[in-house]
Each structure stands twice: as structure tokens, then as C-alpha cells.
Amino acid sequence: MNWQVMIESLPALAEGALVTLELVVISGVFGVLLAVPMAMARVSPRPWLRALPLAHIYFFRGTPLLVQIYLVYYGLGQFEAVRDSVLWPYLREAYWCAIIAFTLNTSAYTAEILRGAIQSVPRGEVEAAEAVGMSPALIWRRIRLPRAFRIALPAYSNEVILMLKGSALASTITLMDLTGVARTIIARTYTPVELFLAAGLLYVVLAFLILGGFRLVERRLNRHLQPR
Amino acid sequence: MDLQGFGAQLASGTWITVQLALASMACAVVLGLLGASAKTSGLAPLRWLGTAYTGMVRGLPELLVILLVYFGAAMVINQTASAFGYTQYIELSPFVAGVIALAFNYGAYMTEVFRGALATIPRGHTEAGMALGMGRLRIFRRIVLPQVWRVALPASGNIFLALLKDTALVSVIGLEDLMRETAIAVGYSKQPFTFYLAAAFIYLGLTAVATLGIHWLERRTTHGMRTLGG
Numbered sequence: 001m002n003w004q005v006m007i008e009s010l011p012a013l014a015e016g017a018l019v020t021l022e023l024v025v026i027s028g029v030f031g032v033l034l035a036v037p038m039a040m041a042r043v044s045p046r047p048w049l050r051a052l053p054l055a056h057i058y059f060f061r062g063t064p065l066l067v068q069i070y071l072v073y074y075g076l077g078q079f080e081a082v083r084d085s086v087l088w089p090y091l092r093e094a095y096w097c098a099i100i101a102f103t104l105n106t107s108a109y110t111a112e113i114l115r116g117a118i119q120s121v122p123r124g125e126v127e128a129a130e131a132v133g134m135s136p137a138l139i140w141r142r143i144r145l146p147r148a149f150r151i152a153l154p155a156y157s158n159e160v161i162l163m164l165k166g167s168a169l170a171s172t173i174t175l176m177d178l179t180g181v182a183r184t185i186i187a188r189t190y191t192p193v194e195l196f197l198a199a200g201l202l203y204v205v206l207a208f209l210i211l212g213g214f215r216l217v218e219r220r221l222n223r224h225l226q227p228r
Numbered sequence: 229m230d231l232q233g234f235g236a237q238l239a240s241g242t243w244i245t246v247q248l249a250l251a252s253m254a255c256a257v258v259l260g261l262l263g264a265s266a267k268t269s270g271l272a273p274l275r276w277l278g279t280a281y282t283g284m285v286r287g288l289p290e291l292l293v294i295l296l297v298y299f300g301a302a303m304v305i306n307q308t309a310s311a312f313g314y315t316q317y318i319e320l321s322p323f324v325a326g327v328i329a330l331a332f333n334y335g336a337y338m339t340e341v342f343r344g345a346l347a348t349i350p351r352g353h354t355e356a357g358m359a360l361g362m363g364r365l366r367i368f369r370r371i372v373l374p375q376v377w378r379v380a381l382p383a384s385g386n387i388f389l390a391l392l393k394d395t396a397l398v399s400v401i402g403l404e405d406l407m408r409e410t411a412i413a414v415g416y417s418k419q420p421f422t423f424y425l426a427a428a429f430i431y432l433g434l435t436a437v438a439t440l441g442i443h444w445l446e447r448r449t450t451h452g453m454r455t456l457g458g
Binding site (some may be wrong): 065066068071074075076078161165166167169171182199200203204207 | 284287288289290291292295296299300303393394395396397399400407411414418419420421422424425427428431432435436
């Protein structure tokens with residue numbers, strides 16, 4: 001074991017960890033924004049609306065994340081229309097391609113988590129809201145979604161950890177995330193075990209930070225249930 | 229979809245992917261049973277080992293574990309070999325490295341599944357076996373295991389689907405699986421979207437078949453059990 005290399009590469013790895021965290025947070029936020037309407041459509045009483053997000057969810061949950069990343073990063077450039085579009089400067093960048101792929105991927109999983117949560121909001125609470133004359137939109141905003149978010153939170157924290165682990169795939173499209181930095185240093189020093197272990201340690205630290213953050217949010221959302 | 233004559237290549241890659249997934253799953257099941265036995269063992273060091281294993285693996289990215297096993301296992305094997313006086317360099321084939329890495333990774337998940345399933349088997353069943361004079365191994369094989377399969381199957385099915393998708397990562401260390409064959413086809417045809425989409429649909433097909441297989445197994449193992457509403 002070469003401890004020297006491990007310690008010396010820590011600052012570079014920490015920078016990579018920041019990129020990893022950035023990827024997870026940005027695609028996590030966009031993923032939730034996409035997932036909410038999809039989950040709402042999935043519980044609609046209208047069959048055609050229910051079927052609408054099905055293809056998206058089925059495709060992104062049924063194929064490897066690596067294929068999805070390659071489809072966005074290498075695949076989109078195949079079409080001239082994409083290359084001529086105003087978005088091309090972004091779609092050419094590995095960074096945005098990774099974010100697009102992660103967002104689409106996590107939105108599919110998050111939509112299913114949210115659907116389950118929305119369906120488990122107690123019927124009586126929705127009926128109570130109807131009884132006091134709330135409109136459907138108001139019920140969604142005030143009762144169903146806030147309750148569903150609270151129910152979904154523990155399962156969603158698992159999804160974020162899975163996303164953190166999946167984000168290592170960004171290194172396969174030249175991104176300098178935590179795994180990417182480790183692989184670059186290894187190419188120079190040839191100390192794979194040391195570097196991958198150091199990177200692994202930082203991943204565990206990141207996972208702890210994320211889980212700690214979720215615990216804080218959970219405590220805040222459930223503060224009315226806490227003993228005084 | 230025009231595959232420009234690369235169909236046979238994708239098919240051979242698919243076959244490697246299927247073999248890799250099945251072999252890794254078989255090893256992961258064995259590792260999971262060992263891990264679960266360790267975690268529920270009466271010996272504290274074994275329990276710590278099991279906890280460290282599952283805790284570590286579940287916190288690390290799959291890609292990192294694959295790279296670590298690919299380079300790390302090669303190093304360990306060569307150092308052990310040279311300690312015994314074997315000086316030639318032993319190279320780990322990507323397939324074997326892939327199976328070791330995926331099994332190591334998913335063995336941790338299977339450990340948790342089996343630990344939960346083992347806990348559902350009433351202690352009285354083991355005691356009944358003991359009363360009949362069965363040995364510990366025979367009790368495990370004849371009484372505990374057949375019941376554990378049944379409980380563990382739905383969760384194991386989900387894990388197998390995740391493993392099947394993660395086989396794509398082994399292409400990173402050079403295994404000529406579906407992912408790598410697709411990349412080669414892309415290199416010749418310059419049509420990345422077409423070919424990666426084709427690969428995606430093949431993976432979808434594989435997961436669909438796997439789902440059907442899991443349902444079939446579930447129906448078989450719950451044969452003669454009372455089902456809710458059924």
C-alpha cells in the first residue's frame with residue numbers, strides 16, 4: 001500500500017467529489033421536477049393520461065444507465081438537426097449530457113416512488129379536503145403532494161444514493177468526477193488499488209452527508225409528530 | 229432499424245451478457261448465503277465481517293467496485309502466486325474479473341435479502357429437524373433452504389434485474405459483451421444513436437424475459453401455498 005500517493009491525491013479527489021455532488025444535486029432537482037407531473041399522470045382516473053408516462057418509465061428503468069449516457073453523449077450527434085440547433089453547444093459537452101441522462105433516468109425511478117406515495121395518502125384526508133370545498137388543484141397543492149412527499153422521502157433517499165453511485169458512470173464520457181479524477185491519476189502513477197480505495201472512501205463520506213441531509217429534512221417535515 | 233450487417237455481432241455480445249449475468253448471479257447467491265450465515269452467526273468477528281462487507285459494498289459505486297476488483301484481484305493473485313514462487317504474470321480474463329466483481333457487489337445485496345428471509349423461518353422448524361436427529365447441514369438443506377427460496381425470490385428477482393443492467397459496466401474493462409460489440413459497430417458505422425438504441429432495446433428484451441422467468445419461478449415456488457385473493 002502506497003499511503004503517500006493516497007494522501008497526495010486527496011485534494012484532486014476532493015475536487016472530483018464536488019463535481020460528483022454537483023451532478024447528483026442538479027439532476028436530482030430536475031429529476032423531481034419531471035417526476036411530479038409524471039406521477040400525477042400515473043394516478044389519473046383517465047386511462048390515456050395514465051399510459052402517457054409509461055413508455056418513459058419502462059425504457060429508463062429497463063435499460064442500463066451506461067446505454068442511456070452513451071445514447072445522449074454519442075447518439076444525439078448523429079442527427080444533423082441536433083448539430084445545427086441552438087442547443088448543440090450544450091449537447092456537445094459531456095457535463096450537460098451526463099446531467100440530461102441522469103435526470104431522465106432518476107425521473108423514471110422517482111416517478112414510481114411518488115406514485116406509490118400519492119396512492120398511499122389516506123383516502124379520508126382527501127375526502128376531508130373535498131368536504132370543506134377545496135378545488136382539485138388546491139387539494140393537490142395543499143394535501144396530496146405535501147403528504148406524498150413526506151411518505152416518499154425515505155424511499156427517495158435510497159434513490160439519491162443509487163444516483164450517487166450511478167454518477168460514477170460520468171467518468172466513462174471523459175467527465176472529471178470523483179471516479180474520473182481517480183482514473184486519471186491512476187493512468188499516471190499506476191496505483192489503482194490505493195486510488196480507488198481513496199475514491200471509495202470519499203463516496204462513502206458523500207453518502208453519509210446526503211443521508212444526514214435527508215434525516216434533517218425528515219425531522220423538519222415530521223416535527224409535528226415529535227414528542228414535546 | 230438498419231443494423232448494416234452487425235446483427236450477428238450484437239447477438240454474440242448479447243450471449244456473453246446473458247452468460248455473465250447468470251454466472252454472476254449464481255456466485256452472488258452463494259456469497260449471499262455465506263454472508264447471511266456470517267451476519268446471523270454466533271461468532272462476533274464473523275458478524276463484524278459480514279456487516280463490514282455489506283456496509284462497504286452498498287456504499288460504493290458499482291463501476292468503482294468493478295475497477296477495484298479488476299485491478300486489485302489481479303494484484304492479489306499475482307502477489308500470492310509470486311509468494312509461492314510462481315513468477316509469470318497471471319492475467320485475469322475480463323469475463324472472470326466481471327463475474328468476481330459483479331458477484332462481490334451483488335453478493336452484498338443478496339446477503340441482506342437472505343438475512344431477512346432466514347429470519348422468517350420459525351425456530352421451531354430447526355428444532356423439529358434436530359428432534360428427528362438431522363445434522364445441521366441437512367436441516368439447512370432440507371428444511372430451511374426450501375423455505376428461504378420462497379421468501380427471498382421476489383427481492384432476488386429485483387436484484388437480478390439490476391445485475392443484468394449492470395453487466396454493461398463490465399464493457400469498461402474490455403469484456404466483449406453487448407455494450408462493447410455495440411461500441412465496435414458504432415465505430416464502423418458512425419451511427420451511434422441507431423446502434424445504442426438497438427442495444428437498449430436488446431437490454432429491454434432481456435429484462436422482459438428475465439421478468440417472465442422470475443414470475444414463472446415465483447409461481448412454481450409458491451405452488452400449493454395460499455395466496456391472497458387467489
